[in-house]
Amino acid sequence: MQLIRKSVLHSETVFVDGEVDAPTPLKMVGAAAVIKNPWHGRGYVADLSPEIRLLGPQLSRHLTDLILGEIGSGEAVEAFGKSAVVGLDGELEHASALIHTLHFGNIYRGAVGAKSYLAFTNTRGPANAPISIPMMDKNDEGRRSHYLTLQFSIPDAPAADELVIVLGASTGGRPHHRIGDRYTDLKELGHDVKNPAAV
Template structure:
């Protein structure tokens, strides 16, 4: 399937480079990037569609490839240690439409494989009007229990999503929070005497 076959209105990028935190300079500056696409909701104007799978299979892998390529480019050679995803559907769409294109391995596995990850991609999916903020939570690419990499990227697009559109985004970070010092869930489990084999 060619890229032109997806009705994308625009692709948006956002990059942050953290220089200081808590009044202290970072020795290695942290890069956080977002890649998002605004596209026409493929189920818009069709009423209730029972089987979403055909469009998911058609669009999700191509969209995942486009966004992954753009995200890696925005990282400018920096490694991706944390990642996440999000989708916002316009007011005429269903919440299920926001979920459809991101909750499939055909979408998420492209980024996961590209960066050598094994963790699930945390997510948000919501319905909202244009000019709202889309939040993209992140976890460590290999271990979702490492709290230092619990991060959130935000994207604000003044004209998206329109009522018949979707905004789909992924995010990556080159490191965890600067000067992270609250420990991780495994330390808590050890202190509480929780069997980590039963509660991974």
């Protein structure tokens, strides 16, 4: 049986932000797969790992191919993120399950040459629910210029028994970023820049 009911590729290019031309057009892309929730109708399932291992890599490869086909190459991706929306009959854990795993994330991370973890959202909603993909620099979590969010929706998804699994990418940061980065704040506050986790 076909895993994916439909794919959706959302692409937008920002030329002007705040009435000021962008130095370089910013392209943001979201690739979504609408699938039947594999745990729907089964009651409480204690072990989600069989479906995670089976479906996660397939979905990641499909969505990664869509992203790279639209942007052109993994090198052109500067920021990235992921999202999942489970239909109203599912658990939030179902939305989390297929995206919060290295079986899913590492395929995309490898394809774009990234070191960072993927920023994420996991939510429950009806058809046409907002899909928000938070993004950050693929190699530097503290680089605030690349903190972005792409939003779109799919009019007929998720159905109550479906999941929407999403990857996002950006070719740059915000057009006129000027709030500094996390490391500047750490220095100003007297914290160890080399060990920000200690804060």
